[in-house]
Amino acid sequence: MTNNIPNYFKVSVIILGLLGFFFILWIGQSILIPLTFAGIISILLNPVVNFFIGKCINRVVSISIAITLLVIVVTAIMLFIGSQVSMFSDSWPQLKTKFNELLNEGLRWVSQTFNIGKSKVNAWINERKAESLNSAGGMIGDTVSTVSTMVINILLLPVYIFLFLFYKPLLLNFTAQVFADDKHKTVAEVLFNTKSLIQNYLVGLLIEMVIVATMNSAALLIIGIDYAIMLGVIGALLNLIPYIGGVVAIALPMIMALLKDEPSNALWVLGAYLIIQIIDNNFLVPKIVASKVKVNALVSIIVVLIGGAIWGVAGMFLSIPITAILKVIFDKIPHLKPLGFLIGDTMPPIGKAIFDFREIQARLSPKKKIKVTKTEKTEIKVEVKEVK
Secondary structure, three states, rough: OOOOOOOOHHHHHHHHHHHHHHHHHHHHHHHHHHHHHHHHHHHHHHHHHHHHHHHOHHHHHHHHHHHHHHHHHHHHHHHHEEEEEEEHHOOHHHHHHHHHHHHHHHHHHHHOOOOOOOHHHHHHHHHHHHHHHHHHHHHHHHHHHHHHHHHHHHHHHHHHHHHHHHHHHHHHHHHHOOOOOHHHHHHHHHHHHHHHHHHHHHHHHHHHHHHHHHHHHHHHHHOOOOHHHHHHHHHHHOOOOHHHHHHHHHHHHHHHHHHHHHHHHHHHHHHHHHHHHHHHHHHHHHHHHHHOOOHHHHHHHHHHHHHHHHHHHHHHHHHHHHHHHHHHHHHHHHHHHHHHHHOOOOOOOOOOOOOOOHHHHOOOOOOOOEEEOOOOOOOOOEEEOOOO
């Protein structure tokens, strides 16, 4: 019965389903983002909870200890970054003065190079300032709303994590009841692979972040950039956002070099960060991170952009692990295996026969026959001869 459904109807249903799915993600982001983070962090903390339970500690106490350790680590990192930012704020007036000087020099260069009157340039800047002031009220309101939502989600995050870890047996039992008994083995494999993937991926990201932060800070200290450790750590955190974060991570120390140091130092920063990015992309990521997540570069860029459009920065960070989880699920469902293959990074051999050349026989005249031979190099030779 399903074979009689036209292909265009199937495609239309798939497109409408995807649009509805992405709309639900967008409209429910305030609820789904903290829940997604809580679920991923719960999987990461699960081995710690099991360790304490193995020491004959009560389950509730074990979960509380694991969450407390997480809060201590995150708080220590935030306090360190906060101390660096407070030092940076002390020199903000000097940086502002230097920025105005560079801006005036840039305006003078534009005026002379493109033969534009300085009065026109100043008028354009004044118009932009007026527009910014008019929209400042809305921006302040949006910022306050965003910050308040973020604070609420941060406060709720430990509660979500605790509940996910506490009700893990209930959630697993529910999953078992949803699927038939003959599917339990496949579901168990998917859950196990998902758990292993998230744990290995997050641990790999943390290791990569520490190494990149060390290299960034060391390079900036050698060059002589102020607030090198703060910029190095922020650069490593931004590097967790695939592709886009790396560009912002390079821009920040370059701007600092232009504002407070010699302009030539910006070129040294660019060169040092490019070397670090080469090391990261060719050695650290393939060995530590990408070996856990089999997602090709094309799909990675697309899902990062989609995640950013739907969930902002949080979506950029979550897009890769969510896509990797979907690949694990697709690989276990026969009808969805082509999607899992498309997401993965397994490249088929070049020259391999993808389509059956016997279909050429049907397109040729009945008076012609086709001869297909394969060589040792997986090349295919097609000869067409007239039949007498």
